[in-house]
Amino acid sequence: MIILVWLSVITLQSSSFQRLLSRIYTSTMGACLCKDTPRGSQGHPGEISDSVDNPSRRQVPLGHIVTEPLNHLDIIESLILNTMYNIKTLVDNDRALPHSLLAIHKIADTESGWLLVVSSLVKVIPLEDPLGPATITLLLDECPLPSKGTIAKITSNLKIGKKTALDERKSKNIQRQRNTCIVLGCLAEKMAGPNSTCLMTGNVLDYLFTNLESDCDPIVILHSIVALEKFAQTSK
Numbered sequence: 293m294i295i296l297v298w299l300s301v302i303t304l305q306s307s308s309f310q311r312l313l314s315r316i317y318t319s320t321m322g323a324c325l326c327k328d329t330p331r332g333s334q335g336h337p338g339e340i341s342d343s344v345d346n347p348s349r350r351q352v353p354l355g356h357i358v359t360e361p362l363n364h365l366d367i368i369e370s371l372i373l374n375t376m377y378n379i380k381t382l383v384d385n386d387r388a389l390p391h392s393l394l395a396i397h398k399i400a401d402t403e404s405g406w407l408l409v410v411s412s413l414v415k416v417i418p419l420e421d422p423l424g425p426a427t428i429t430l431l432l433d434e435c436p437l438p439s440k441g442t443i444a445k446i447t448s449n450l451k452i453g454k455k456t457a458l459d460e461r462k463s464k465n466i467q468r469q470r471n472t473c474i475v476l477g478c479l480a481e482k483m484a485g486p487n488s489t490c491l492m493t494g495n496v497l498d499y500l501f502t503n504l505e506s507d508c509d510p511i512v513i514l515h516s517i518v519a520l521e522k523f524a525q526t527s528k
């Protein structure tokens with residue numbers, strides 16, 4: 293487990309990953325998904341065909357992404373896993389950015405979409421994939437800055453608090469614990485300064501400190517420490 297964490301940290305710090313972030317930033321500036329784009333039209337692939345090692349997840353036609361309501365959890369989860377899969381092929385070459393990443397960027401433009409994207413990141417990013425933490429960081433970095441009200445809603449939706457931390461530990465839901473800590477750390481960094489105080493509530497601190505107890509999984513302890521460190525960097 294610890295090896296997977298360090299692989300993820302190395303990935304985030306590598307110059308190649310920074311180049312990927314730069315490419316995504318320049319590509320999403322002004323990028324949009326037209327609502328009337330015909331399904332399977334020429335010049336735009338008709339579906340996200342990059343497979344994810346999960347046969348139960350259906351591939352999502354691009355037409356569905358832009359014409360159906362964007363609050364379908366199965367669509368968002370499939371887009372997230374497609375993005376994680378494609379990161380492996382994007383870091384060191386000049387392939388075009390995956391449609392899944394651009395679609396997630398579009399979905400997160402609304403508050404309801406942002407909440408669903410973040411909740412899905414916590415739910416579906418697998419523990420065993422070394423690029424899981426990098427995927428969470430990348431997608432949150434590309435999402436719009438949430439308002440204070442939105443932050444309050446996501447902590448409520450995820451039921452962050454001491455009881456949740458204890459329940460997750462009892463059920464050995466290490467994946468959710470790890471992903472929640474990464475999300476909290478990324479948001480603390482994204483909202484650096486006085487704005488981060490709206491996230492640093494008693495429930496959030498209780499959750500992170502409860503995860504530091506000796507009977508927690510080492511990977512959960514590590515990511516809880518990282519999240520607390522990012523909160524400590526705030527200027528207020």
